[in-house]
Amino acid sequence: xxxxxxxxxxxxxxxxxxxxxxxxxxxxxxxxxxxxxxxxxxxxxxxxxxxxxxxxxxxxxxxxxxxxxxxxxxxxxxxxxxxxxxxxxxxxxxxxxxxxxxxxxxxxxxxxxxxxxxxxxxxxxxxxxxxxxxxxxxxxxxxxxxxxxxxxxxxxxxxxxx
Numbered sequence: 001x002x003x004x005x006x007x008x009x010x011x012x013x014x015x016x017x018x019x020x021x022x023x024x025x026x027x028x029x030x031x032x033x034x035x036x037x038x039x040x041x042x043x044x045x046x047x048x049x050x051x052x053x054x055x056x057x058x059x060x061x062x063x064x065x066x067x068x069x070x071x072x073x074x075x076x077x078x079x080x081x082x083x084x085x086x087x088x089x090x091x092x093x094x095x096x097x098x099x100x101x102x103x104x105x106x107x108x109x110x111x112x113x114x115x116x117x118x119x120x121x122x123x124x125x126x127x128x129x130x131x132x133x134x135x136x137x138x139x140x141x142x143x144x145x146x147x148x149x150x151x152x153x154x155x156x157x158x159x160x161x162x
Contacts, residue, residue, distance in 0.1 A: 006034040006041075006149050012156045013044035020152065021090035022048030023061055023082040025073070026100040026116060030145040047090050051082065061085025074099055074111040080126045083119035094122035094155070096148050100131075102140040116144045120155045127155065 013020055022032045032048040035041050049060050054073055057063040063081040071077045082097035100116030107113035114133045119126055129151055133143045 007038050009149055009153050009156070010035065010038040010041050010044055012153060014040065016156065018093040018156070019044050019046060019091075021046060021086045021092040021095045023057075023086035023095060023097040023119075024048065024050050025052055025057070025082070025098055026102045027098040027141050027145050027148065028052065030141060031096060031098060031148045034145055034149060046092065049086060049089070057082060057085075061089060072111065074101055074115060074117065076117055076128045076130065079117035079119035079128045080121070081119075083121035083126055083128075087121045094120065094152070096120050096152050098144050098148055100133075100140070100144060102137045102144075104137060114140050116140065116147070118144065118148050118151055120151050122155050123159055127151075 024031055029050045035045050051057045051060055054068050058065055061082050062085045063078060067077055067081060079097050079099050082099060083095045086095035086097060097119040098116060101107050101111055101113050103113035116131045116133055117128055119128045131147055133140045
């Protein structure tokens, strides 16, 4: 088993009696799918949201239109707001979000293809990680999914060791 795979995540969540939810844009539900592929995930994963459109990020997760307009949908601040919104919406102990540009087009100098922000809201704080991932659309989405699971595991391990 890989050190930071979805089975490890579910195991950590069960051991710590914690729940997780997801708010996904560029990964389109792949993070949630990775989690629910693990037997027993229903004990720790009540749900997630694929919020591809800006209007859905606003309506479902409470991400402000002003924040999206000022920072852009592919930004550290929007990733944080998405994770915090998912945590509130689903009533979970932690949440993860993904927002980025998977390509093949849509990139800009400020947000090139492969730029992904992954937010983790946990224990009253939110951390956001920026990744610049290589490859085509599928490769970026898969790598972002793996990174999201790894960051969730790392954050869980950090709070256990505090």
